[in-house]
Amino acid sequence: MELKYFILRRSLVIIPTLMGLTVITFILLWGLGPELIYRGINSSPKVNIPLSQQALILSQNGFSAAVVNGKLVFTNPIGMYFNFVSDLFRGNWGYIIGQPLTAPTLQAIEFYFPNTIQLAVGATVMALLIAMPLGTYIGARPNSASDQVGRIFSLSGYALPAFWLGLVLIVLFGNNGTAGFGNGTSGNTPVGIIPYLNIFPYFGNGTEFLSTTAPKGFFSSTFGQTLPTHIFLIDSLIAGKLNYFVIALAHMVLPVATVTYGVLAGILRFIRAGMVDASGQEFVKTARAKGVPEGQVIKKHIRKNALLPTVTVLGLLISGLLGGVVTVEIVFNYKGIGWLAVQAALNYQAWGILAITFLFGIILMVTNLIVDVVYAFMDPRIRY
Amino acid sequence: MEQNVMLNQEESQLSVEGLKVRFFTSKGIVKAIDNLSFSIRKGESYGLVGESGSGKSVTATSVMDLIPDPPGRIIRGKIFINGYNILNDLDRLVTIRIRKPTDVRIKRRKRLMKRHNYIMSGIRGDRVAMIFQEPFLSLNPVMTIGDQIREAILLHSRVEIANSIIKRETLNEDDVSKIADTLMAQPDNFTRKKLIVRVCSQYAIPELAKLFIDLFENSTDKEFITKELLSLVNTKKTGLSLEELEEARNYFLLMDRKHDLSLRLLEAEKQENEKLAEKLHLQIRAINQQLRSDYLVYSLKRRFLRRFIDKPFVEYATGRTLELLMQVNIAGPERVIDAYPHELSGGMLQRCMIAMAFSSNPQILIADEPTTALDVTTQAQILDLMREVNKTYNTSIFFITHDLAVIAEMCDRVGVIYGGNLVEEASVKEIFYNAKHPYTTGLMNAIPKAERRYEKTARLESIPGSVPNLIDPPTGCRFHPRCKFRMDVCSEKKPKLVEIEKEHKVACFLYSDEVENEIEEEVP
Ligand SMILES: Nc1ncnc2c1ncn2[C@@H]1O[C@H](COP(=O)(O)OP(=O)(O)OP(=O)(O)O)[C@@H](O)[C@H]1O
Ligand code: SF4
Ligand SMILES: [Mg+2]
Numbered sequence: 001m002e003l004k005y006f007i008l009r010r011s012l013v014i015i016p017t018l019m020g021l022t023v024i025t026f027i028l029l030w031g032l033g034p035e036l037i038y039r040g041i042n043s044s045p046k047v048n049i050p051l052s053q054q055a056l057i058l059s060q061n062g063f064s065a066a067v068v069n070g071k072l073v074f075t076n077p078i079g080m081y082f083n084f085v086s087d088l089f090r091g092n093w094g095y096i097i098g099q100p101l102t103a104p105t106l107q108a109i110e111f112y113f114p115n116t117i118q119l120a121v122g123a124t125v126m127a128l129l130i131a132m133p134l135g136t137y138i139g140a141r142p143n144s145a146s147d148q149v150g151r152i153f154s155l156s157g158y159a160l161p162a163f164w165l166g167l168v169l170i171v172l173f174g175n176n177g178t179a180g181f182g183n184g185t186s187g188n189t190p191v192g193i194i195p196y197l198n199i200f201p202y203f204g205n206g207t208e209f210l211s212t213t214a215p216k217g218f219f220s221s222t223f224g225q226t227l228p229t230h231i232f233l234i235d236s237l238i239a240g241k242l243n244y245f246v247i248a249l250a251h252m253v254l255p256v257a258t259v260t261y262g263v264l265a266g267i268l269r270f271i272r273a274g275m276v277d278a279s280g281q282e283f284v285k286t287a288r289a290k291g292v293p294e295g296q297v298i299k300k301h302i303r304k305n306a307l308l309p310t311v312t313v314l315g316l317l318i319s320g321l322l323g324g325v326v327t328v329e330i331v332f333n334y335k336g337i338g339w340l341a342v343q344a345a346l347n348y349q350a351w352g353i354l355a356i357t358f359l360f361g362i363i364l365m366v367t368n369l370i371v372d373v374v375y376a377f378m379d380p381r382i383r384y
Numbered sequence: 385m386e387q388n389v390m391l392n393q394e395e396s397q398l399s400v401e402g403l404k405v406r407f408f409t410s411k412g413i414v415k416a417i418d419n420l421s422f423s424i425r426k427g428e429s430y431g432l433v434g435e436s437g438s439g440k441s442v443t444a445t446s447v448m449d450l451i452p453d454p455p456g457r458i459i460r461g462k463i464f465i466n467g468y469n470i471l472n473d474l475d476r477l478v479t480i481r482i483r484k485p486t487d488v489r490i491k492r493r494k495r496l497m498k499r500h501n502y503i504m505s506g507i508r509g510d511r512v513a514m515i516f517q518e519p520f521l522s523l524n525p526v527m528t529i530g531d532q533i534r535e536a537i538l539l540h541s542r543v544e545i546a547n548s549i550i551k552r553e554t555l556n557e558d559d560v561s562k563i564a565d566t567l568m569a570q571p572d573n574f575t576r577k578k579l580i581v582r583v584c585s586q587y588a589i590p591e592l593a594k595l596f597i598d599l600f601e602n603s604t605d606k607e608f609i610t611k612e613l614l615s616l617v618n619t620k621k622t623g624l625s626l627e628e629l630e631e632a633r634n635y636f637l638l639m640d641r642k643h644d645l646s647l648r649l650l651e652a653e654k655q656e657n658e659k660l661a662e663k664l665h666l667q668i669r670a671i672n673q674q675l676r677s678d679y680l681v682y683s684l685k686r687r688f689l690r691r692f693i694d695k696p697f698v699e700y701a702t703g704r705t706l707e708l709l710m711q712v713n714i715a716g717p718e719r720v721i722d723a724y725p726h727e728l729s730g731g732m733l734q735r736c737m738i739a740m741a742f743s744s745n746p747q748i749l750i751a752d753e754p755t756t757a758l759d760v761t762t763q764a765q766i767l768d769l770m771r772e773v774n775k776t777y778n779t780s781i782f783f784i785t786h787d788l789a790v791i792a793e794m795c796d797r798v799g800v801i802y803g804g805n806l807v808e809e810a811s812v813k814e815i816f817y818n819a820k821h822p823y824t825t826g827l828m829n830a831i832p833k834a835e836r837r838y839e840k841t842a843r844l845e846s847i848p849g850s851v852p853n854l855i856d857p858p859t860g861c862r863f864h865p866r867c868k869f870r871m872d873v874c875s876e877k878k879p880k881l882v883e884i885e886k887e888h889k890v891a892c893f894l895y896s897d898e899v900e901n902e903i904e905e906e907v908p
Binding site: 280281282283285286287288289290291292293294300301304305308378379380381 | 448450506510514521522525539737740
């Protein structure tokens with residue numbers, strides 16, 4: 001009951017943060033300038049018209065612009081800001097035109113974002129599944145041989161950039177379309193790379209061969225029914241197409257492994273540190289003095305306390321994860337939100353850039369909210 | 385000598401012989417405890433006093449075999465708990481190689497250490513229990529008090545619990561009427577109350593005790609009482625399958641037997657009695673076999689469906705926890721059981737610790753400065769509680785403190801420890817009125833006396849100097865740098881703890897010339 005109010009209160013705190021986020025996004029918009037904004041103002045903006053007319057169209061859409069010294073500039077920031085915010089919340093996120101696709105920005109995000117969720121959640125789950133037992137094990141044996149191995153593993157996870165690791169994995173395990181899972185689904189091999197073991201595909205998420213165009217209605221046309229999640233792994237299961245599921249899974253292996261490595265390194269170090277710290281505390285002695293067997297002391301008494309500090313840094317790790325996802329998506333040509341962000345930036349798609357910035361901000365806010373709630377749930381000393 | 389030792393073990397609950405504890409730190413080897421011997425008799429309350437850093441806590445933790453490793457290790461000695469030497473396999477657990485005092489390599493034999501821990505976890509909390517100085521730090525902050533006490537209960541008395549639950553489930557009209565008879569036959573309310581509590585706990589219905597007592601107070605009609613009792617008992621029957629309960633009981637019996645055999649195996653190995661060891665080994669193997677075949681399903685269920693399998697046990701433990709909390713005079717045990725440590729006061733927490741320690745009726749209670757962190761009133765209450773427990777259950781208490789007033793109040797006999805050596809041991813009376821060792825007399829004079837406090841000129845006499853650095857302790861008598869009566873021999877040789885009067889031992893050259901032969905091989 002109390003927890004419910006805590007969640008509610010904590011959610012309300014999001015509102016000012018959200019306002020802050022809109023301000024930052026707006027400053028970004030201001031910086032991008034009217035010309036770029038105009039390019040995605042509607043589904044087919046006329047380019048070869050006089051600037052004054054462009055300014056007029058911008059103004060009709062809530063962006064007060066004028067021509068000064070032969071250049072298009074924004075004029076009234078305050079009014080514009082309020083227009084912009086109301087547009088944001090109504091889902092008017094402009095258009096992406098040309099490269100990498102032509103669509104309303106919101107729809108493009110609807111299309112690409114589920115792929116990123118698939119990748120990020122997959123990697124987080126994998127990282128937690130590995131880090132929990134491993135961290136418990138090495139944390140209970142500080143300075144042992146296994147601890148040293150764990151330390152090297154963690155540090156290398158920090159040190160190796162994701163794009164490099166991704167390339168190495170491609171070289172080692174990549175499947176250039178002649179063998180392995182998901183046959184014939186891979187695209188072209190990066191120049192100069194000859195895959196070695198030919199096991200896993202490394203291009204996209206497996207939907208590429210189903211359709212290359214038309215983001216909207218893509219799933220429904222493929223499976224003959226509407227599938228709401230847009231997450232290939234799940235949709236293929238719902239549709240009961242096991243072969244597609246296998247393909248989806250095969251495509252996930254290398255990108256998830258790459259992202260997992262980086263996240264895992266962080267979580268592992270925190271769990272280990274938490275374990276070592278908790279092991280030295282008095283209540284552990286009490287537990288042993290009660291006659292709790294060593295295995296239980298570690299799992300029940302020490303780990304429960306060790307996970308608390310780990311949870312607090314989980315929020316930070318997730319922002320790291322988002323950064324990691326961008327590079328990994330590029331390396332594996334995995335069409336998620338990170339890939340879209342890079343494409344949008346390369347092609348001066350102002351609306352794409354704005355939307356993704358805003359989206360990342362929201363993701364961080366929500367994950368931090370979840371982390372806070374989980375922490376409050378786990379630590380009885382938190383008053384809510 | 386040998387015979388003496390045997391005798392000692394029989395009448396004593398706990399006896400420590402020639403204990404040596406070392407901490408291998410980067411600054412050198414801390415010789416924390418050197419050749420410490422003492423024993424605590426059944427039902428006795430033994431106090432250990434000394435300044436801060438003299439090794440009191442290390443002694444207490446050694447008795448539980450809980451010295452933090454690394455950096456510490458017990459390197460020699462015997463600790464008999466109920467006649468069983470918990471350090472039987474000490475020599476085999478590790479090899480210590482000292483290259484330099486700051487560079488010590490310890491090789492641990494993992495398999496043997498695992499077995500040692502397995503055996504110790506069955507002894508700790510069961511026969512010896514311990515309470516600590518800082519109640520705030522000594523309880524797990526993320527577990528409720530109830531969970532922590534229940535855990536202790538469920539660790540050690542599982543067979544008894546299973547038996548009482550079986551008894552409850554099979555309780556019929558005849559049994560109830562017999563119980564009613566015996567209870568009615570009690571001469572007075574007080575004995576009846578006590579009996580009711582016992583009976584209720586035997587039949588796994590501790591929470592009914594109160595209702596029973598009320599019933600007997602309000603009525604003397606046998607028929608009515610029997611009927612009421614029966615209906616009360618029936619509300620508590622959960623209709624568990626007896627087969628399952630018996631299976632659980634037999635499983636726990638087997639586990640207990642395995643522990644017992646392992647313990648005896650260690651003893652046999654120590655005595656190099658190969659025949660017996662072989663026999664015990666085979667028996668343990670047979671039990672393991674049985675656990676893997678007959679109890680495979682049960683142990684799998686325990687592993688994965690613990691919550692359901694253990695439900696009746698947990699319910700029993702909850703009842704018992706409430707009972708224990710009431711025994712330690714906690715107000716509102718129903719609330720406390722679901723509270724987290726940070727929600728309670730220090731005194732309450734220390735009561736909970738005591739309740740936890742008593743959950744399995746230990747024969748020895750070790751209390752390491754249990755009242756130091758508490759305010760004076762609470763301190764007195766906790767001491768009262770411990771004395772009461774000591775009297776009711778005839779539990780031996782090993783009481784550690786630096787407060788002589790507390791010693792005077794609590795203990796039958798006292799040991800005085802200085803720099804890791806026991807320097808004097810005698811009854812409380814002797815220590816207070818007839819202290820021999822210069823260190824002890826110094827401690828006595830350091831107590832502020834009520835009359836003296838009001839005199840303007842009076843000053844608290846204290847012992848000059850401070851506790852020795854135990855990495856390079858003073859040669860000979862460790863107290864000699866601070867001793868007013870120092871002689872030449874004192875810095876050369878170490879005085880031996882000898883009995884100079886009946887039940888009064890002192891280690892000082894003022895009273896005896898006997899020299900303690902220091903075994904200089906250091907480490908096995
Ligand atoms: N973990 C450790 N590492 C190194 N030395 C230790 C460790 N624990 C205890 N010692 C040493 O053992 C000696 C005895 O310490 P102990 O804690 O038993 O003192 P104490 O008599 O309980 O004092 P206090 O009244 O302050 O509790 C001290 O000199 C200390 O330096
Ligand atoms: S042996 Fe010597 S130094 Fe030690 S206490 Fe006795 S008189 Fe003092
Ligand atoms: Mg201490």
